[in-house]
Amino acid sequence: MKTPTKQAEELEGIKESEILEEVNVTIDKDAFKKPIRCCGRLAEKAWKKISYIGLELTYDVWRCSKCGKDYLDAHQSKNLQKIWALQMLLEGKAPTMERSLNYDGKTYFVRFPKDLTSGWKRKEKARMTMLTPEKYLVEIV
């Protein structure tokens, strides 16, 4: 194991005096599911609305009752991300790509570029939602 001094020699721009000690941190798997603290108190759950082309979409946030600041936990962030993805899709602004449709004699399949799949794991599944007979939404779940 390298000493902090040795690491400092290897890292540019970090002075030896800035390195204190090595610390191990464990983040609880539910750390981002709990209510968020702000101004010394627990934030309260609040609902926000986004109106878009006649649709009213709601999502929840954690809101500080003192300063009014809103926070999103991991679950809430995913929900808001879905709303933004829906907006981009409806506006035709979602990034798209055209890929060859392959056929192995029985089944059609599409290959994803390696650049997009670096975070995928082997046992993950693809959930396909049919929007129209020619349009599908593919989610990696």
Ligand SMILES: [Zn+2]
């Ligand atoms: Zn606050």
